[in-house]
Amino acid sequence: MKKDILYSLGQAPNGELVHIADAKQDISYVCPACHQAFVQRRGSRKRPHFAHKILSPNCTPETALHYGFKTLLFEKIQSCLSDGKALPIKWDCPKCAGFHEGNLLKKSVSVALEHSLGERQPDIALFSEQQQPVAAIEVVVTHAPDEEAIRYYDRRNIAVVVIKLNSDQDIQQLEADVLKPDSISVCPNPKCPMCESHMPKKRLLIIDGDCWNCRAPMKVAAIRGDMGYEPNLNSDDARLAAQHGVFMKEQYSKTVGDSYIANTCRRCGKFVGGHYLFIDYVAVPEYPRQELDAGYYCPNCQV
Ligand SMILES: [Zn+2]
Ligand SMILES: [Zn+2]
Ligand SMILES: [Zn+2]
Ligand SMILES: [Zn+2]
Incomplete structure (x- = not known):
């Protein structure tokens, strides 16, 4: 830009x-x-x-904007801390493809401007009650923090919060109720026990549809994850679906060569295969649906 x-x-x-x-x-x-x-x-x-x-x-106006924004943000943080107020933030997370909301000052009791943390001196540093640095805030007008800086902070468990500025009009962000950093290096989602990556969130859709075969009313469950639709429901998902009136049964699929839990019609006993679940139900906007929180999943390990 x-x-x-x-x-x-x-x-x-x-x-x-x-x-x-x-x-x-x-x-x-x-x-x-x-x-x-x-x-x-x-x-x-x-x-x-x-x-x-x-x-x-x-x-340069870049230098002045950088100085001005970080000073005002520092003052805002200072006044939130002394009043015991939260500073709400929202950000898109590249690690889990979801978005998070939180309080920037959750773990902090004090703040410092241009404070040296040994090898690095972030624009703003936040400290815990034990005087440990917990977050480094970088206001970026020209230079984004380099890979080495990110690794340095990562090794010390310091979150890196980046706010990018393209215009002096971005100063208005400081007036907003919720601060929206461009990136934060931590993901609050749990890690996959197998591959250690942060797991995306998933939701269980309960769709009020009709049976594709006999047209009887039929509730159908599907999984929408932050990294895409998942073809299969695990046993926890199926249990949650059953509590919401979905009839699921273990079915054998010749195409897949394996059995899996599938949405099944109570009247005629036909079931909905993975591919048709999406095109015949999920992708049909006329069918009313509700979304339930269904925890986390790992798209790599299928857990
Ligand atoms: Zn000047
Ligand atoms: Zn995340
Ligand atoms: Zn995994
Ligand atoms: Zn049917």
């Missing part, structure tokens, strides 16, 4: 960072990055912003 960054934060004489929308005409602000004098620009061609009074060749 192309970056679109203006200087939209100025530093007031008392040190406070002020957004251009809240800036007063009779106060002189300086650039938070290079501390040179700012003027306020409120033209019609661009949204309001600050500009250096005299050209400041070593200063």
Whole structure:
């Protein structure tokens, strides 16, 4: 994405960072990055912003945005911690293909800006009651944390939280009730006991359909995982389905050469094979359905 960054934060004489929308005409602000004098620009061609009074060749709006955002986020975290409030977050998880919600400050009692953790100095570090670093927050305008940094944090059980900024307008994210980091290196889902990878969540669909053979009303169960539809239900899924009125029976499939638990019609006894389960039931929007939480699964190990 192309970056679109203006200087939209100025530093007031008392040190406070002020957004251009809240800036007063009779106060002189300086650039938070290079501390040179700012003027306020409120033209019609661009949204309001600050500009250096005299050209400041070593200063970039990226640096100022990075500094401004991390400082404001640090202050927000500090005030949440001192008020004993949560800081709700939501993120898409590449490890389990699902999404998670939580409290960024769940394990933290204190926060530090630009604090050295030995080899690394994250923008913001969060610490546990035992003074152990539990999370490193990186505000990314130009450089994302490299692989080596991620490994360093991983080895120490420090979560890496990355927030990417493409525009000074991203500062508004700090006003939202829920912070949405671009990535977080931890997945709260349990790990597969066989392959150790984080398991995606799955849901059991209970579909109010008709028997494909005799057209009698027939409830049908199917599994939708965060990594796709699963052809088979395990015995726990089948038990949960039975509690919701689905009739399942062990059936032998010639195509698969094995038996499996299949949705079966109570009236005519015909069952729904894996492939037809999807096209004849899951993919038919006219059939009403409900979704039940069915725990986790491993698409690699079929557990
Ligand atoms: Zn500057
Ligand atoms: Zn996850
Ligand atoms: Zn596995
Ligand atoms: Zn039937």
